[in-house]
Amino acid sequence: MLAPNHRATIDATLPVVAANATAITGRFYERMLGAHPELRNLFNQGNQASGEQKQALAGAVYAYAQHCDTPAAIEPLLNRIAHKHASLGISADMYTIVGRHLMAAIGEILGDAVTAEIAEAWDTVYWRFAGELIAREAVLYQDAGITPASFLREYEVVERVAEGDVAVSLRLAPTDDAPPPAFKPGQYVSVQVELPEISLRQLRQYSLSDAADGKTLRITVKREVGDDARPNGLVSTHLARHAETGSRWLVSNPFGDLALDTGATTPVVMVSAGVGVTPLHAMRRHLARHQPQRRGVFVHVAAHGGRHILKRELDAATQIDDLIVYDAARSEDRLGSDHHHAGRFALAEHAATIVRPDADYYLCGPLPFMTAQRDALLGQGVAAKRVHFEVFGPDLLTATL
Numbered sequence: 001m002l003a004p005n006h007r008a009t010i011d012a013t014l015p016v017v018a019a020n021a022t023a024i025t026g027r028f029y030e031r032m033l034g035a036h037p038e039l040r041n042l043f044n045q046g047n048q049a050s051g052e053q054k055q056a057l058a059g060a061v062y063a064y065a066q067h068c069d070t071p072a073a074i075e076p077l078l079n080r081i082a083h084k085h086a087s088l089g090i091s092a093d094m095y096t097i098v099g100r101h102l103m104a105a106i107g108e109i110l111g112d113a114v115t116a117e118i119a120e121a122w123d124t125v126y127w128r129f130a131g132e133l134i135a136r137e138a139v140l141y142q143d144a145g146i147t148p149a150s151f152l153r154e155y156e157v158v159e160r161v162a163e164g165d166v167a168v169s170l171r172l173a174p175t176d177d178a179p180p181p182a183f184k185p186g187q188y189v190s191v192q193v194e195l196p197e198i199s200l201r202q203l204r205q206y207s208l209s210d211a212a213d214g215k216t217l218r219i220t221v222k223r224e225v226g227d228d229a230r231p232n233g234l235v236s237t238h239l240a241r242h243a244e245t246g247s248r249w250l251v252s253n254p255f256g257d258l259a260l261d262t263g264a265t266t267p268v269v270m271v272s273a274g275v276g277v278t279p280l281h282a283m284r285r286h287l288a289r290h291q292p293q294r295r296g297v298f299v300h301v302a303a304h305g306g307r308h309i310l311k312r313e314l315d316a317a318t319q320i321d322d323l324i325v326y327d328a329a330r331s332e333d334r335l336g337s338d339h340h341h342a343g344r345f346a347l348a349e350h351a352a353t354i355v356r357p358d359a360d361y362y363l364c365g366p367l368p369f370m371t372a373q374r375d376a377l378l379g380q381g382v383a384a385k386r387v388h389f390e391v392f393g394p395d396l397l398t399a400t401l
């Protein structure tokens, strides 16, 4: 529990910090990356350019300050961040650097309004937040048998398969003799690439798109085309271009808390759009291989057959009912065989197929898609704790819930 005087100060200053949150975190990144340019490698340059990174940090710190005395409310956010940090090799000493620049940025943006008492209360909140993450990350590293200094391992691309017009699946085998680490369906790895064009090394997370086979890991990478707000996906474009069979890459251990409960027997409902299919496809493959009697529904939304990622692997025999939706179907797409619904997907229209007693629901896709499906499921009477989702990239959904 925060001390009562700190709690009162935090509650009194939350509105002004919230109103200035993105200015504070924007200044924080400028200061910190100016003083420690090497840390630029750790931050997604696309998210920096679009401003999503600073919104996400602001959302996380704000949510923590508000809810830190109610662990149940804050637990999912802390776990999600800790998993992401473990996939990036974040070490405990980095929190000192972040803390110093975050407190300095608060002082710069809010000026004289920051009394010694206010600074002390926010410093306390920051260090509790940091302490919670450091502890969780230490456990994740220990369980994986790695340290932040040894979080990457070399893998070779042993198979490369085009997924329609938009993506490529890469099967990766460790170059040492040991098998790859075990993982849960739904988890992701970070892949490191060198980008000489921007003099940076970048790490990006990719969901594992197949169930474990004890020999390889598979990722599926979509070429991300940019727009006014964000540049082309530098890392995915680089991988799509250069990750030929035989090429070698540094890859993290699998992490991620959006994982199928493989010990349960209750129905599983997977709802994805676009490349968001990847973690849910791994769940589907796991069910086909290891729990063929477990029932469920696999809903996937793509524009059309050419954009339907992992389409060729849908036929494994399972108790899973498929609902494939093309919302911009082409003339060659066959309704009834390769898709079951043409037109915009609205979950409520398919509630009789999708909503099942005792089911767990996993959502993955663009943020507006996940928000719409979550709202629709709650509208159908599904309990919020049954709806699992993970925002890839900065966590703007948690910030908006």
Ligand SMILES: NC(=O)C1=CN([C@@H]2O[C@H](COP(=O)(O)OP(=O)(O)OC[C@H]3O[C@@H](n4cnc5c(N)ncnc54)[C@H](O)[C@@H]3O)[C@@H](O)[C@H]2O)C=CC1
Pocket: 188, 207, 222, 273, 274, 275, 276, 277, 278, 279, 301, 302, 303, 304, 327, 328, 344, 345, 346, 364, 365, 366, 367, 368, 369, 370, 372, 390, 391, 392, 393
């Ligand atoms: N583990 C994870 O959480 C992963 C998440 N992702 C995320 O998934 C997203 C996938 O993006 P793209 O493939 O570019 O998807 P996209 O933008 O191509 O959309 C896929 C389909 O969903 C439809 N759609 C989008 N919003 C909708 C809504 N609100 N209601 C109904 N239909 C909707 C679109 O019309 C389109 O047919 C990315 O934002 C990525 O960050 C990707 C991989 C893994």
